[in-house]
Amino acid sequence: MNSLEAKIRDNKTKGQLNAIRNDGSVPGIIYGGKDQNQKVSISKKLLKTLIEKENFLSNIITLNVDGKSQNVLPREVKYHIISDEPTHVDFLRVLPGVKIKIEVPVNFINHEKSPGLKRGGVLNIVRRKVELKCPSEKIPESITLDLDGIDIGSSFKISSVKLDAEVTPTIQGRDFVIATLAAPTVMKEPEKPAEAEAAEGEEGAEGTEAAAAEGDKPAVEGDKKEGDDKKPADKKAPEEKK
Numbered sequence: 694m695n696s697l698e699a700k701i702r703d704n705k706t707k708g709q710l711n712a713i714r715n716d717g718s719v720p721g722i723i724y725g726g727k728d729q730n731q732k733v734s735i736s737k738k739l740l741k742t743l744i745e746k747e748n749f750l751s752n753i754i755t756l757n758v759d760g761k762s763q764n765v766l767p768r769e770v771k772y773h774i775i776s777d778e779p780t781h782v783d784f785l786r787v788l789p790g791v792k793i794k795i796e797v798p799v800n801f802i803n804h805e806k807s808p809g810l811k812r813g814g815v816l817n818i819v820r821r822k823v824e825l826k827c828p829s830e831k832i833p834e835s836i837t838l839d840l841d842g843i844d845i846g847s848s849f850k851i852s853s854v855k856l857d858a859e860v861t862p863t864i865q866g867r868d869f870v871i872a873t874l875a876a877p878t879v880m881k882e883p884e885k886p887a888e889a890e891a892a893e894g895e896e897g898a899e900g901t902e903a904a905a906a907e908g909d910k911p912a913v914e915g916d917k918k919e920g921d922d923k924k925p926a927d928k929k930a931p932e933e934k935k
Contacts, residue, residue, distance in 0.1 A: 695743055696755040699733040719779050723765060725786035733758060740779055744770065748798050748834065753787055766829065787829040794863055796822040799871060800835045809845040813877040820871050827860040838872065848873040
């Protein structure tokens with residue numbers, strides 16, 4: 694389980710809030726349960742390290758606030774519109790027995806053992822995350838789907854996922870699809886046998902020879918030759934003798 698050091702903050706103005714950010718920290722708030730909301734500040738550098746890890750918003754973190762530790766779940770991170778730096782983070786207190794809604798990522802394993810993928814099939818992921826309702830102490834890190842032996846035309850539905858009895862999908866009443874293994878969109882044309890290619894080559898050669906032969910035929914009677922349509926010059930009449 695990851696952990697973060699946090700300090701209690703008591704800012705009342707926007708200027709004080711900006712001063713916290715300029716000092717290299719990120720303002721945050723802890724809420725949930727019977728306790729009052731608690732304003733804290735966290736090192737931006739350490740927070741960014743955890744954000745860069747996979748599934749930050751679905752992993753429980755131990756937050757040490759002025760020497761007292763408590764388990765929390767990151768619920769939302771706000772970012773600067775230009776610099777994309779974190780500017781605020783919300784934490785939900787993790788209390789035993791209290792159920793929460795959370796999106797859990799879907800992971801796929803054994804791609805190399807799928808006969809469908811070997812034949813050019815395409816893994817069509819319908820849901821990269823599945824929203825679950827579960828006790829805070831039983832949040833699964835991920836939903837793992839095994840591709841071993843999966844062929845083209847197969848599909849993964851929520852009913853095929855093994856979940857704890859107290860963990861249920863928020864979508865009820867239908868067995869929704871998480872992913873399918875579809876046929877390739879472009880089918881590869883089978884290669885022609887060598888004999889067929891040779892036969893096509895011979896037919897092409899015969900056609901070329903026939904065309905050449907027709908071009909060498911002598912002209913027959915009735916065909917016009919160049920100059921045939923010219924009229925003979927008129928003869929000059931002899932002059933009369935006087």
